[in-house]
Amino acid sequence: MRAYYQNTIANFIQESPENILGKLSMHHQNRSLEDTQRNAWCTQIELLKNGLAGIDGHIYFEFSIPRMGRRVDNILIIGDKIIVLEFKIGSESFHRQGITQVVDYALDLKNFHAGSHDKTLIPVLLAEHAPNARLNFPEALDLKTAVCLNKDNFAQFIRTFDTKPAINPSQWE
Numbered sequence: 001m002r003a004y005y006q007n008t009i010a011n012f013i014q015e016s017p018e019n020i021l022g023k024l025s026m027h028h029q030n031r032s033l034e035d036t037q038r039n040a041w042c043t044q045i046e047l048l049k050n051g052l053a054g055i056d057g058h059i060y061f062e063f064s065i066p067r068m069g070r071r072v073d074n075i076l077i078i079g080d081k082i083i084v085l086e087f088k089i090g091s092e093s094f095h096r097q098g099i100t101q102v103v104d105y106a107l108d109l110k111n112f113h114a115g116s117h118d119k120t121l122i123p124v125l126l127a128e129h130a131p132n133a134r135l136n137f138p139e140a141l142d143l144k145t146a147v148c149l150n151k152d153n154f155a156q157f158i159r160t161f162d163t164k165p166a167i168n169p170s171q172w173e
Contacts, residue, residue: 002173004028004062009052009076012059017045024061040089043128044074047087051155052076058169065108072105078158080166082121084109086146091127094148098125102146110143115172122147126154 004027005020012020024041041061048059057078062071074085086102088095106123109116123146133148135157140147149157 002064003060003075004071006058006060006063006169006173009055009057009059009078013049013053017042017049020045020061027062040087043089044087047126047128047151047154048074051151051158053155055158056163056165065105065112067112070105070108072109076158077167077169077172079162079164080120081161082109082116082119082167082172083158084121084123086123086125088125088127090129092129094125094127094130094133098127099123099146099148101125103143106143119167119172124149124157126150 005023007015021038021041025038028037044061052059055078057076060072060075062073063075064071072084073087076083076085084102084106086098086105088098091098102123102125106121110121111117120141121143122140123143124140125146126149128151130148130150132150132153135147136145137147139145147157
């Protein structure tokens with residue numbers, strides 16, 4: 001299984017947080033599930049449900065990057081964009097390590113995931129309690145940095161994209 005959880009955004013919004021958490025926990029078999037991971041998923045689910053309401057697209061939790069053995073917190077397919085999303089729950093700042101991590105995930109997908117080779121990938125670091133930051137969107141599109149968001153400006157950023165379906169999630173996977 002490539003992701004611990006995947007669904008359309010509409011179905012994700014409708015599904016109970018408990019059911020989503022159960023599916024995530026069920027696929028987290030290789031390691032013991034620590035409270036910090038469970039609590040992080042709970043917060044991610046809440047933030048994503050609030051931020052993605054009314055958006056068409058597809059969502060993945062813990063997506064495995066082929067040949068790299070690494071997992072991306074979330075991937076959103078919205079319109080013709082693939083948003084590679086790394087959460088830093090509880091964080092009050094955007095640390096260089098988090099930015100590098102999510103940019104590396106986007107580069108790994110671009111280079112090692114056939115469905116991503118010719119797609120627009122946008123690395124996003126969401127530090128829950130960080131202040132608003134300059135978006136650096138052109139540099140993020142070039143995979144040189146990440147768009148840095150917080151829980152308050154995430155939904156506004158997502159709503160800037162055309163959500164007319166352009167990527168077939170099954171083919172992309």
